[in-house]
Amino acid sequence: MTKLIDGKQVAENLKVQIASSVKKLIALGITPGIAVILVGDDPASQIYVRNKQRAAEKLGIDSEVITFPATVSEEKILAKINGLNANPAIDAILVQSPLPDHIDEHHIQSAIAPEKDVDGFHAHNVGALFANSEGYYPMANTPRGIMTLLKEYVPDLTGKNALVIGRSILVGRPMMAMLNNANATVTLAHRHTKNLAQLVATADVIIVAVGKPHFLKMSAAKADAVVIDVGINRLEDGQLVGDVLDDMPDSEQLLTPVPGGVGPMTIATLMQTTIELAQQHSIFE
Numbered sequence: 001m002t003k004l005i006d007g008k009q010v011a012e013n014l015k016v017q018i019a020s021s022v023k024k025l026i027a028l029g030i031t032p033g034i035a036v037i038l039v040g041d042d043p044a045s046q047i048y049v050r051n052k053q054r055a056a057e058k059l060g061i062d063s064e065v066i067t068f069p070a071t072v073s074e075e076k077i078l079a080k081i082n083g084l085n086a087n088p089a090i091d092a093i094l095v096q097s098p099l100p101d102h103i104d105e106h107h108i109q110s111a112i113a114p115e116k117d118v119d120g121f122h123a124h125n126v127g128a129l130f131a132n133s134e135g136y137y138p139m140a141n142t143p144r145g146i147m148t149l150l151k152e153y154v155p156d157l158t159g160k161n162a163l164v165i166g167r168s169i170l171v172g173r174p175m176m177a178m179l180n181n182a183n184a185t186v187t188l189a190h191r192h193t194k195n196l197a198q199l200v201a202t203a204d205v206i207i208v209a210v211g212k213p214h215f216l217k218m219s220a221a222k223a224d225a226v227v228i229d230v231g232i233n234r235l236e237d238g239q240l241v242g243d244v245l246d247d248m249p250d251s252e253q254l255l256t257p258v259p260g261g262v263g264p265m266t267i268a269t270l271m272q273t274t275i276e277l278a279q280q281h282s283i284f285e
């Protein structure tokens, strides 16, 4: 096999650090709390939310899941968010994507108080990330988890050619900013990109967040490429595959597996951001 990047192990190590931070906070009388809003009954979303809840419980973080039927009104969700914004027991608020079509996702995400915005979606936090601002602000957990993972395998990204494929607000856009802040030379590719094969062939690090099974073949990348597969695609036979096909079994390339790569890092990083928000709130108590 192409060498696999062990996201599960790095996530476990991160969770050991988080558990010790939680203990310290609890000793100070501070219990970190996260609220997750889940709308509708998408089975994948239910799995992810359950994984988040389980991780929080294991670490001693309070978690509350609020579920709404797919038919819920925007007003009802906004009223719930306003309540959570005002609730001092809640440090972090996450509204699980995707939301039903009749709901304006941007409107909902913007209603979350910036200091409880655990996904880093609020314009205030996005702006801080893109400006590489000093001081603390929450940032999107999937790309941040990828940065933590990369640190283990590519300690210095300075001057590296980093290619991000996919420009979502959840992954591609913040990923571009984080790699840029780490001094990589970043290219953001998307559905209208014309010379993708050429970009792939010259990239040192490739982040694939497209949502199409086997979108990228490892044979198209450099012999020493590091490839991060963000895709989680469920095939008709129930098999879980990423966006990358490993057709270079004997190569020296590095690749994150699916499952066991980016997913566990996202969950661990979400817990990391939650306790950081609790620490921030305790400073101002």
Ligand SMILES: Nc1nc(=O)c2c([nH]1)NC[C@@H]1CN(c3ccc(C(=O)N[C@@H](CCC(=O)O)C(=O)O)cc3)C=[N+]21
Binding pocket: 047, 048, 051, 094, 095, 096, 097, 098, 119, 141, 142, 232, 240, 258, 259, 260, 261, 262, 263, 264, 266, 267
């Ligand atoms: N507001 C918001 N914030 C998010 O961070 C967010 C979201 N919405 N919507 C959906 C995506 C996706 N996401 C995942 C979390 C955990 C796994 C995960 O646990 N993956 C496991 C396996 C999961 C499985 O078995 O399906 C793994 O890759 O090993 C995957 C994906 C968070 N997201």
Ligand SMILES: [Mg+2]
Binding pocket: 030, 031, 032, 033, 088, 089, 090
């Ligand atoms: Mg608390």
